[in-house]
Amino acid sequence: MLTAIDLFAGVGGFSAGATMAGCRVAWAANHWPTAVQWHAANHPDTVHACQDLQQADFRDAPAHDILLASPACQGHSPARGKDRPHHDAQRATAWAVVTCAEVHRPAVAVVENVPEFARWVLYPAWCAAMHALGYALAPMVLDAADSGVPQHRRRLFVVATRSRHPVELRMPRREHRPAAAVIDLSAGRWSPVARPGRSARTLARIEAGRRQFGDAFLAPYYGSGSGETGRSLHRPIGTLTTRARWAVVRGDRMRMVSASEGRDLMGLPAGYRLPANEATAWHLIGNGVCPQQAADLLVAIREAA
Structure with a gap:
């Protein structure tokens, strides 16, 4: 069984997808205590760290085959409004992925963000850093609806593999599910x-x-x-x-639309636990990764190996 770790893990959509794909999520980290609390509630067998990952000593993370990461998207998202100084700090979270990859050199790293991440002025430098560590990068924009999630959610996934050439993936295209299946x-x-x-x-x-x-x-x-x-x-x-x-x-x-419906519209597993407070639950949901989409991607990576 492949071992994964999850950076900027949020409520755990990426971890849930990795589990669906047959991986063991050994370690998950996030700077927000509430996110760590609810990730732990849903993934009790995972070791958790609550810390600023830009300051982390990744020697504390276990060895792993797959590095999963969802750096802050707010500094890139078109919904962010006018740029402010804190957006620079949010964009800089992507460098934690490079630091972790340098320490552990996992076979695969998968980084999720909004498509605008690729238009970040430092995106070429970020890619160059990953290349310097021996990774070939395969960026792709995927819609969660194509994985059968009842939500159109376009996200950039950068698949980094320790290979001479970028990996070529064959992603399944599942039937679109309507919102009516949940609402x-x-x-x-x-x-x-x-x-x-x-x-x-x-x-x-x-x-x-x-x-x-x-x-x-x-x-x-x-x-x-x-x-x-x-x-x-x-x-x-x-x-x-x-x-x-x-x-x-x-x-x-x-x-x-309620947070419990939002959970199902993200494709989180039935019974997945969320805070009772609607605003907090939505904050976790909106920053999440759709598990079925993550699972499809990880299975495609395994099959391409």
């Missing part, structure tokens, strides 16, 4: 669409969505989402973020 129209706390205080922009977006999609549909409550008017329940939901931003509309009533 329960009979559950949740509903309120009138026309409730006092609802913004005019939100009401206009919902009205346009009703004309396009009918009585029941999904609407981006904050921002424009994947479309100004929303989307059909019969296709995957748009990308989930670190706040509850998708609403379910049915007739003249609406509610927010």
Whole structure:
């Protein structure tokens, strides 16, 4: 059985995917105590470290075959808003991957981030550092929906292998699952669409969505989402973020998509434990990796070896 470690592990989507692919996740680390707490709740056999990984001594991590890492994406994401000094610190977290790879030289490293990571001004330097350690890099942008996750979630995966040439992977293309497979129209706390205080922009977006999609549909409550008017329940939901931003509309009533539905829309295993606090749960969900997508990728890497 291959051994993996998980950097910037969050709530554990990458770890769950590695487990699904037949790997043992020996060690997981994150700087946020809440993330470590809930990763440990779902992966009790994994050793956990709570620390700033930019300052870590990776000799403390166990030997491993596969390095998994999801450095902070906020400094790269188009949803980040105006650049601020803290974005530089967030972007710099990717260098922890280089440091860990230098110490352990695992056979494979898989780094996940938003596609904009590849447009980072220091991305060529980051790639050069990995090349200097003997890794060939195969970057690919994958949509979680193609792994059967009921969510369109495009992410960059950089697959680093200690080989002369970048690995060529054959990823499965699974049937897309609709959001309706998860969203329960009979559950949740509903309120009138026309409730006092609802913004005019939100009401206009919902009205346009009703004309396009009918009585029941999904609407981006904050921002424009994947479309100004929303989307059909019969296709995957748009990308989930670190706040509850998708609403379910049915007739003249609406509610927010719940964190428990968000768990299922990410494809996390049934019964996967999340905080009771919705805001905290969404923060963990929105920063996560879809397990089935990670599992498909790791199986493809194994088959290409």
